[in-house]
Amino acid sequence: MVSGASFAVYAPDGIGEVQAGDDLAALIGDALAEQLPPQDGDILVVTSKVVSKAEGRFVVAEDREAAIAAETVRVVATREHPGGGATRIVESRLGIVAAAAGVDASNTPEGTVLLLPEDPDASARRLREALERRFGVRLGVIVSDTLGRPWRVGQTDAAIGASGVKAMDDLRGSVDAQGRPLVVTQPAVADELAAAADLVKGKALGRPVALVRGLGRLLDQAAPGAKVLQRGAADDMFSLGTAEARQEGRRLGDAEGYARGYAEGLRAASRTPAGDAPAGDAPAGDAREADAPAGPPGG
């Protein structure tokens, strides 16, 4: 009796532990074939962990810090914890900003850590093509990962790879009910699909995949993948942690201030009888015109 819109999300059982070298499309396809044969327009959300496992992205655990460093192209923020350890938020080789570059030590075999897939958009495409071939339907595939976020507590799942499905439902150019343009609305639908799927997938429950049925309108064979959801550092108002940026500014300001102060100190001394250098207040007013040498960095 519903006259509006609706969709459903199913997380099938029975995919089991995934091992390096497994044919993930076959494992997922077998579980779906038995429980929930895919239909045209379905969107499959696959936890990146099983994609990484199938791709054999294991590294021995002694190398965890080295693995994080190797995956890191830019350190965004670090916070040392009082009890030891640190949160390291970095931009990874993939362009994703995430804690520990997405290197994962939970639910992996003892002594190993797991890197993110080599190219999650390509992984999504391979899965989509294999499953479309097997079932003869048009599908979307999203590879999801769990990400923390500034300003809000807890994590949500987001799309780190996508194929055949829009990453963003670009409403720019649309108008609202009063006919005024919706200038800034770009729902990140792939992230919302990943978040929805996380509500039934179970990290520790052997349910690494969810199938979303009813949102075929989001399918788009020409969609560019999830990489478009990554905001480059140049466009990002939060490309560096607050403490790090403050510290960087302080070092710069110190060098600038030192140079100005030094020149002003010399000048003040030259205005004063020898042997009677002023030691009290620094001069008021703007001393920025001073053409002074750069001093040693302090702070």
Add this chain to the structure above:
Amino acid sequence: MVSGASFAVYAPDGIGEVQAGDDLAALIGDALAEQLPPQDGDILVVTSKVVSKAEGRFVVAEDREAAIAAETVRVVATREHPGGGATRIVESRLGIVAAAAGVDASNTPEGTVLLLPEDPDASARRLREALERRFGVRLGVIVSDTLGRPWRVGQTDAAIGASGVKAMDDLRGSVDAQGRPLVVTQPAVADELAAAADLVKGKALGRPVALVRGLGRLLDQAAPGAKVLQRGAADDMFSLGTAEARQEGRRLGDAEGYARGYAEGLRAASRTPAGDAPAGDAPAGDAREADAPAGPPGG
């Protein structure tokens, strides 16, 4: 035939335009009664806009900047746009970090803007209690808003109010499949529910509400509301925009450097014959021991 987990999301039609003073629980209840009578364990996600409208949170549009300022308790980051206008990210009176303090000018009557609900957790509670009474079932209610985020392009819907439903599914203390503790996993399920609902709700389509069925495990009468999802500035590694923090650090460093430089300049002059003050290089080495006056801020 599905042996795993599943849920469904429905966005009923027919709620129509909401006006100040409307009984929102009655409007939503009527639409649901006709199309989709709520069942025990259902979770209702309601767009904050209709909650604000029913609560009469309109302000005349000439006051938009004043309205944003009045809602702001802390400016997080500002970026001027080349074509005019600016993005102003602030912590609002509610503790939510959002562009323009959540003050909304789209889909509102000409000449007005809309503030967020006075107390979204209380709004969610009132809606829940009214709908539970009417239908005789136990429900969860989430009030959602559309939020941008650092690092990623586009927006997702998040929970700004909640009642009767967990905001976070706290898995700390759980163990993974290998028996190792899942120390940091706290899925922000209320945000994921809001994101899922956004996939069928239609801002411009007259579908401001979605009903989620199948996730009754997330209901919790004692849950503390969505406020727990707000990370306080003190705990936030991104409490201030990168440019703002750098600028703040630069001012501080400049004052510190100026004071050190000024003292060092005086000292250098005193080591030099009168009338022959050195004007060339600043001294090498650490001048930090100088006990100098604070200089005027520069830079």
